[in-house]
Every structure is written in C-alpha cells, then in structure tokens.
Amino acid sequence: SGTGRALLELTPGISAYGHPELSFFNQPDLELALREALGRAPGVELRPGHDVLGVNPRASAVEVTALDRAGGRRVRLDAAVVLGCDGARSTVRSAIGARLRGLSSPRRWLVLDTHREGDQPGCFEFGCDPARPWVHGTLPGGRHRWEFLLAPEESAAELERPAAVARLLEQRGHAGAEVLRAAVYAHHARVAERLVRGRVMLLGDAAHLSPPFAGQGLSAGLRDAMAAGWRAAGVARGRFDPEVLAGYGTERRPDAVRATALAVAVGAVVQTGDTRLAAARDLGLRAMLGLPGVESWVKGGGWRPSGGLPRKALRRASGRSRRPGEGRPLPQPVVGTADGRALPLDDALGPGFALIGLDVDPRAVLDAGAIEELGRLEATVVTVVAGTASAAGTAPPAGSTLPAGSTPPAGPLRDHQGHLREWLGTSPTRSLLLVRPDRLVLAVLAPNEAGPAFTRLRTSLLRPRSRP
Ligand SMILES: Cc1cc2nc3c(=O)[nH]c(=O)nc-3n(C[C@H](O)[C@H](O)[C@H](O)COP(=O)(O)OP(=O)(O)OC[C@H]3O[C@@H](n4cnc5c(N)ncnc54)[C@H](O)[C@@H]3O)c2cc1C
CATH class of the missing domain: 3.30.9.10 (D-Amino Acid Oxidase, subunit A, domain 2)
Structure with missing residues (x-):
C-alpha cells in the first residue's frame, strides 16, 4: 500500500502441473532457446530475415509472399497452414481482416x-x-x-x-x-474479433494484447501454441480435416478475453492514483481477504485463467454436461515406471492423444472396436496405478526428461501419492481419461462409453480419406 504495509503476500510453489507456479526470466533468453530447439527439430527449415508481405487464403492452401531482406527478392510459398505469430502489428491479422476489439x-x-x-x-x-x-x-x-x-x-x-x-x-x-x-x-x-480464417490462425500478440499486470501476455501466447500446434500438425500431415482449425478460435478466444480482463482488473487495483480511493481500496481488500475462504482461494490461484475448454465446446463434443476433470489441463505428477525410473507424466504419455486408465488397464476393459478406434487416433494407452507413498511428488526430478520421440515406457505407471485419482475425485467406474495432445482432458469415461466417444472424436478430426 501507499503506507508500505503488505496488503497481500503470495508464496508460489510447484503447481499441480509439475512446474513452478511463477517463473521469472528474460524473454530474449527464452526466445533464443526456442529458436535453437526449433533449429534442431527434424524436418524444420528456418528462414530468418524474411518479412511476410501478404497472406492469401485459398481453398486448399495459403499463398504466402515474403521479402528476403538479404537478397532483396520476393519469395512465394504455398502453406498447408499459417500460424500468424507476428506480434501486435500483425500483417497476418490484417490479411485475414480480423480487427482488434x-x-x-x-x-x-x-x-x-x-x-x-x-x-x-x-x-x-x-x-x-x-x-x-x-x-x-x-x-x-x-x-x-x-x-x-x-x-x-x-x-x-x-x-x-x-x-x-x-x-x-x-x-x-x-x-x-x-x-x-x-x-x-x-x-x-484488445482481442482479435476472430482468431481463425480457413487455414490461417492468429497466436500470441497478433491475437490478443493484454496489460502486463497479470503476466498473461506471453503466457496466453504459450497456451495458444499448445492449442494450435497439434491441430496444425494434423492438417499439415493431411490427416485432419482443415475444419478442425476452427475449434482453435472457439476455444482460445474466450480464454484470451478472460486473461485480458484479469490483467485489466489487477491494473485497476494497482494504478489507483487518488489518495482517498486508494485508502478505500486498502480497507476493502483487507475486509475481502478476511471473508471465509477468500484468502485461500486467492493464494491457491483460483483467479488465474486455467486455459481449459469452454463448457459449450465440451457439450458439443460429448452431447452431455461436463464431468469433473473434463476440459481441464491434466495434472502432471511424477510417475514411477516398471523399470524403476521416475518421469513427469507428460513425458510418459508422448506427444499425441493418450488414454489413461486409472487403476485399470484400458486394454483389459475395452472391446475390440474401441481399441481399433484408439489405433486410428494414434493414441498412447497407459495404465496409472496409485502406488504406496514415497518421496515422489509433482516436481520433476533433475535429468528425468525423456528425449522427444522416445517410446512410452512399458508396464503400468505408478502415481505414488495418488495425485490423479485425488484430482479427479469421481466415481471409480469412470476411470478412463481421454487426453488431447495439448494435455487437456477431453473426456472422463466408463469403459462402456469409450468406443462411441472415440468414434465421435475420430469423425470430428480425421479427413474422410483417412477414415476407414
Ligand atoms: C513492457 C512489457 C512488459 C511485458 N511483461 C510481460 C510479463 O511480465 N509477462 C508476460 O507474459 N508477458 C509480458 N509482456 C508481453 C510479452 O512480451 C508479449 O506478450 C510477447 O512478446 C508476445 O509474443 P509474440 O511472439 O506473440 O509476439 P512478439 O514477441 O511481438 O514477436 C513477433 C515476432 O514476429 C516478427 N514479425 C512481425 N511482423 C513480421 C512480418 N511481417 N514478417 C515476419 N516476421 C514478422 C517480429 O520481428 C517478432 O520477432 C510484456 C510486454 C511489454 C511490452
């Protein structure tokens, strides 16, 4: 406060997702690390020093024109998908006629x-x-x-x-x-009125601009990348129907609006310049934090945007109301493998769709049709069992990360402290978790519901010629 008294102190720890709740870094260092990682990725050709001049969506591809600054010549490319990550003054955003609101x-x-x-x-x-x-x-x-x-x-x-x-x-x-x-x-x-047009998507500051008070500018952009990446890859490989890209806008725009509203609200609290208003704010904040449950809710981060799926999108996909855990990011406990290693759960699941059986082996409870559908979705199937308590928690042990492209470990994974079951807190009959590549839980299912749910997902994603 203006008098130097602490109004609220938060002590961030390790989140349920296995990472620190708050991270400070110099953004150019992160960008360099990302660029280097991209340069090492197989099948990637980086072309720095090109300015995109125009993006022209066509029916089956997008024509991109760019200026090669070194050679001073124009180049033309046909792209299966364009991810417009070109910042606040986005050329791509203008090209698809999306105004900022x-x-x-x-x-x-x-x-x-x-x-x-x-x-x-x-x-x-x-x-x-x-x-x-x-x-x-x-x-x-x-x-x-x-x-x-x-x-x-x-x-x-x-x-x-x-x-x-x-x-x-x-x-x-x-x-x-x-x-x-x-x-x-x-x-x-400001948030763009639309984030997708055909095969063109907007991400990061090209899609939304937020005051920095809630640290949501870059964070919301990273959530965009998680939601866009698997869709773009599926379309570029010719597996997914390009219509799948529209779902990116439906999901991400509401989250961007929420993140921006949060930053505006935090800013309003911080930047009060009127002495009397500030005194009233300080009194009000203290009174509010004294109400039962409010302080623990604030300290628990309940106010942060979760990046989860909107209820409407879930209802459309499943035809029923949301169950606990559905549409939420999957927690990431450290799990023990059958050969004695400890891994963050995401590493054990691999990069694609995954089906997790909680205390049940999915292959033992699913019928042949459902297992065939999982194969068409190229989903990884794992069993996670709640194990006996040990030192393992949610913080990944140093050096535990599996190299990209590794095969998931064989045998059941042990969630030593039962984090997943505790998080799900639902009836033991619904023990199958269908997880998207961006690690959002799409459905929590009983074995007899699984086959139809997998079929619905497959028909909503795959191009007709990829379907059987
Ligand atoms: C003062 C300040 C403080 C901030 N603090 C925080 C914070 O605490 N936490 C947080 O999460 N965020 C913060 N942000 C926001 C964060 O920096 C941005 O949200 C983030 O940089 C957006 O990343 P981006 O990749 O979408 O866009 P940018 O970082 O703007 O990157 C866009 C890239 O596209 C390139 N480009 C542009 N046009 C073209 C073209 N036509 N052709 C080819 N390339 C092009 C640019 O050269 C650039 O490399 C802050 C921002 C500011 C200004």
Missing part, C-alpha cells in the same frame, strides 16, 4: 530494465502507492524489471531522461544500478 489505456508506464550484479530472483512486488504506483521483479542474472506510472501531466521524454530514471531508482533503494533500457508504454486490452 477492446480498449487502449490512456495511462502510460515507464518500463526500466536494470542490472545489479549478484542480485537473486526474489519476490515480485506491486507498489500500490497512489503517489506513484510501481511494479518490480528481479529476474535471473541480476536483471530487474521496474515499471512506474506516469502522471497525466508528465511527458515520456521527461521521465526517460537519465536524471529522472536515477531519481526513481534511488527512491526505491536501487541507486547506482546499470540501466539497460528505459521506455514509456501505453497498455492495450
């Missing part, structure tokens, strides 16, 4: 990147000081990110000056730090 805030923030040798990542702070709201986080490598709200009468040029920057840092006990970047930004809360 929403608002741009008149408030401006000075964003400072600084460096102080030896500083370790620590807590992320929102300074709700009505005199000058600020945000601070320490990243790896001694880097700091600071954000300071500009008063309406202050100019960007005035606050970006080294003397003004030094004064702000000194006020926050950060005098003498090396300043790497100082730039003023306005925030946008």
